[in-house]
Ligand SMILES: Nc1nc2c(c(=O)[nH]1)N[C@H]1C(S)=C(S)[C@@H](COP(=O)(O)O)O[C@H]1N2
C-alpha cells in the first residue's frame with residue numbers, strides 16, 4: 001500500500017487520502033524530475049481532442065489472458081472499492097503538477113476481479129479516442145496506478161480523461177490513458193500509440209527516459 005498513508009482533510013472530506021508524493025525517493029533526492037518545471041495549472045494534452053461518450057452505454061472492458069473477462073458499466077465500475085491518493089503528475093513535454101488528488105480503483109483490484117493468467121507480463125490500455133499505451137504488468141502493479149474517476153473531490157473533468165483515466169505517477173503521463181475503455185492482458189508486448197512513434201517505452205521521469 002502507500003508509503004506514508006497520510007491524510008489530508010482539505011482534499012477529501014469523507015475518507016483518508018493516501019500520500020504518494022514521496023514516491024520520487026525511490027529514484028533520488030528530487031521530487032521534480034530533471035528537465036521538468038512545476039506548474040500550478042493542469043494543462044490538457046490530447047492527441048485528437050476530447051471524445052464524446054454516453055454514461056448510459058459506456059463500458060469498461062477487460063480481456064486477453066484472463067479467467068474472467070469484465071464488461072462493467074460506469075456505475076458498476078464506481079461500485080468497486082476505491083481509494084483517494086495525492087500524487088504528482090509529470091508530462092513528457094516538460095511540466096509537472098504536484099499534489100493531484102485522484103480517486104479511483106487500484107490496478108490490483110482489476111487484476112483480482114479478472115483473474116489474470118500466470119503467463120501475463122504486459123498490459124495494453126485502450127481508450128475511446130483510439131489511443132493506446134503499454135506497460136509491463138509489474139509496472140502496473142505498483143502503488144499509484146489507478147483507474148481514476150475523481151479529481152480534487154469532483155468527477156474527473158472530461159478534458160482530463162473522464163469518465164475514467166489511468167494515472168501513473170512513477171512514469172511520464174503518456175503512460176496513463178485518458179478515457180480508458182479497455183485493458184488487455186498480454187503474454188507478448190505490444191507498443192502503444194506514442195511508444196510506436198518514438199517515445200520511450202520505459203518512460204522513467206527521474207532518468208529522463210523521454211524518447212526511445
Ligand atoms: N486517451 C488518451 N490518453 C492520453 C493522451 C491522449 O491523447 N489520449 N495523451 C497522453 C499524454 S501525452 C499526456 S501528457 C496526458 C495528459 O493528461 P492531461 O490532459 O490530463 O494533462 O494524457 C495522456 N493520456
Ligand SMILES: [Mo]
Nearest residue numbers: 091092093174
Ligand atoms: Mo504528454
